[in-house]
Amino acid sequence: MPTVTSALRECHRLRVHLRELQAEIDRGPRVRKGREEALEAERKAHLDYHDHIRKLKVQQREQEGTLKETETRLAKLELQLNETVGHKEYTAKQHEIEHAKTKKGELEDAILATIMELEEKTAGIPAAEKRWADAQAEFSQFQIEAAERLERMTQDQAASKAELARIEGTLxxxxxxxxxxxxxxxxxxxxxxxxxxxxxxxxxxxxxxxxxxxxxxxxxxxxxxxxxxxxxxx
Ligand SMILES: [Zn+2]
Structure with a gap:
């Protein structure tokens, strides 16, 4: 037969333990929500990465299309220049040609910049894929561990409650x-x-x-x- 005080000591320990267990169990959904949000952010980052590459490809095509138009227009202007007779008209045509050449140069620079960015992003695909795969694996691992942890805590809770009831029964x-x-x-x-x-x-x-x-x-x-x-x- 335990003394009253030794029973009380054990009741206190068990009741504090049960309170901590319950708090831990109650925290579970919030922890899970945080992990889900982190996974969702990774999913979005992964999609955005590929979306960015897609947009760069579209941009490159558009820039190349505009460059082709500018080159066609430039060739046409240079043909027209040969047929221009008046001084005023000749100067005006030269201006148009200069303008088109400037635009052509700008487009070529822009295309180069797009290509370089595209190459950089393409080179980064394996790292982006790994990051996304790691995030998913980590989340799966978290789910497994969280389930095991909850199972352990639930068992502990049941055992601690039974033990508490047994000791309280000795009072x-x-x-x-x-x-x-x-x-x-x-x-x-x-x-x-x-x-x-x-x-x-x-x-x-x-x-x-x-x-x-x-x-x-x-x-x-x-x-x-x-x-x-x-x-x-x-
Ligand atoms: Zn006191």
Whole structure:
């Protein structure tokens, strides 16, 4: 038969443990949501990467189309220049040609820039694929571990509840009714260790006599905070 105080010590440990377990279980969905959001961000980054490459290819085609048009127009202008007779018209045509040449140069630069960016992005595809594959693998691993963890915690919870009920069953009826009403009000904070004549929860001291009673295994309630006491060896 355990003393009241040794039973209380164990009840306190189990009740605190059960509270922590429940908090951990309750955190699960939020943790999962965070991981899902991180995976979703990776999915989007992966899609965006390929979308960017697609857009660069379209851009390159468009720029090359415009370049071809400009070259055709330039050739036409140069033919027209040969047939132009008036000085004013000749100068105007030369201006048009200069303008078209400038545009051609700008387009060639732009195409080169697009090609270089496209090459860089294409070279980065394996890294982007690896990043996405890693993100998916990590999420799968997280799911497996989270399920295992939840299973472990659920089992621990059931075992701890059963053990708590068993120990609470050893309390004498008068102690048990007081115990129940304090636990109902305070939960795991219904109990506290006492060490060196001090309640460890509220840090208020007690008389040597009361402390000795607790050490002797008697059922005592802290006169300051109302917690049921058990001795903690110094
Ligand atoms: Zn206290």
């Amino acid at each position: 004498a009826p008068d102690v048990k009714s007081t115990y129940d009403s304090i636990v109902k009000a305070k939960g795991p904070d219904a109990l506290s260790g006492a060490k060196n004549r001090v309640c460890l929860a509220c840090r208020i001291g007690m008389t040597e006599g009361r402390f000795e009673e607790v050490r002797g295994g008697s059922f005592l309630i802290c006169s300051s905070c109302g917690r049921m006491l058990y001795p903690v060896e110094s």
